[in-house]
Amino acid sequence: TGAQASWLLDEAERWIDINRDPAKRVLLHGDGALRGLTQINAFFENSTRTLLSFEIAGKRLGADVVNMGVSTSSVKKGETLLDTALTLNAMHPDVIVIRHGLSGAVQLISEKVDCPVLNAGDGRHEHPTQALLDALTIRRRLGSIAGKTVAICGDILHSRVARSNFALLGTLGAKVRAVAPRTLLPADVERLGVEVFTNMDAGLEGADVVMMLRLQRERMSSAFVPSSREYFHFFGLTPARLAAAKSDVLVMHPGPMNRGVEIDSAVADDITRSGVTEQVEMGVAVRMACLDVLTRRTRKVEGWA
Ligand code: CP
Numbered sequence: 001t002g003a004q005a006s007w008l009l010d011e012a013e014r015w016i017d018i019n020r021d022p023a024k025r026v027l028l029h030g031d032g033a034l035r036g037l038t039q040i041n042a043f044f045e046n047s048t049r050t051l052l053s054f055e056i057a058g059k060r061l062g063a064d065v066v067n068m069g070v071s072t073s074s075v076k077k078g079e080t081l082l083d084t085a086l087t088l089n090a091m092h093p094d095v096i097v098i099r100h101g102l103s104g105a106v107q108l109i110s111e112k113v114d115c116p117v118l119n120a121g122d123g124r125h126e127h128p129t130q131a132l133l134d135a136l137t138i139r140r141r142l143g144s145i146a147g148k149t150v151a152i153c154g155d156i157l158h159s160r161v162a163r164s165n166f167a168l169l170g171t172l173g174a175k176v177r178a179v180a181p182r183t184l185l186p187a188d189v190e191r192l193g194v195e196v197f198t199n200m201d202a203g204l205e206g207a208d209v210v211m212m213l214r215l216q217r218e219r220m221s222s223a224f225v226p227s228s229r230e231y232f233h234f235f236g237l238t239p240a241r242l243a244a245a246k247s248d249v250l251v252m253h254p255g256p257m258n259r260g261v262e263i264d265s266a267v268a269d270d271i272t273r274s275g276v277t278e279q280v281e282m283g284v285a286v287r288m289a290c291l292d293v294l295t296r297r298t299r300k301v302e303g304w305a
Pocket residue numbers: 046047048049050051121130254255256
């Protein structure tokens with residue numbers, strides 16, 4: 001519900017000042033809520049932001065954090081996902097963070113292991129902690145989410161970020177738009193509770209927030225890969241195009257950015273409007289909140305047993 005999501009964002013807010021202050025981080029490290037607990041990060045797809053922020057979040061809370069490097073693991077020798085999950089489970093982790101290229105893989109693993117599992121992105125399905133950090137960034141920059149117009153633009157068909165944001169921002173009362181060429185919209189987009197635009201200029205009109213998505217070429221069949229130049233011509237976010245949005249528009253991107261494809265460098269580097277680095281910062285706070293809350297039952301925190 002919106003109330004539950006707002007509560008989790010409030011939990012994340014608690015960590016922001018601590019993360020910014022090395023002296024507070026030193027104090028926290030000696031008294032972290034996850035001291036003695038083991039966190040495994042198992043990333044079957046590449047990541048910079050999500051992997052590092054989950055690792056930093058766990059370490060700041062005092063957990064023993066272990067990263068399973070898939071390229072050096074026995075996955076490369078043909079071990080199945082379920083056998084890998086059962087292997088990790090046998091080591092008694094207290095929380096497992098998983099990224100996987102298949103939609104539904106994280107759910108599957110969560111049904112086979114004994115500890116809480118956090119979804120760090122599964123295929124084109126969901127990326128829930130990304131949506132939470134996006135919501136926190138919007139709330140802090142604009143003061144509220146309810147009633148704000150958020151245009152999510154680009155390769156929506158292959159984007160787990162878009163799906164999670166449609167659900168979360170909609171629940172929190174935003175007016176959410178999906179802006180993309182028809183070929184990069186999912187068949188069920190009309191049922192996702194968003195307003196659909198296939199023209200970029202119309203989709204940006206009056207927006208409070210513009211969230212850009214990269215072309216996820218790794219999930220496309222070669223027949224449907226658009227050329228970068230053509231895509232930028234029709235759907236690239238340039239300063240001229242952005243003028244259709246509100247003058248104090250917040251520009252967001254989950255990263256990694258492909259400059260000159262979905263976003264012009266002049267927009268990406270406009271620090272008065274860009275929230276991209278703040279999104280990364282909020283990612284650590286959100287993941288600390290998720291790790292803290294998800295392990296409260298394990299830690300027998302009063303009210304969570
Ligand atoms: N936003 C995001 O998921 O980035 P990474 O792929 O670098 O983790």
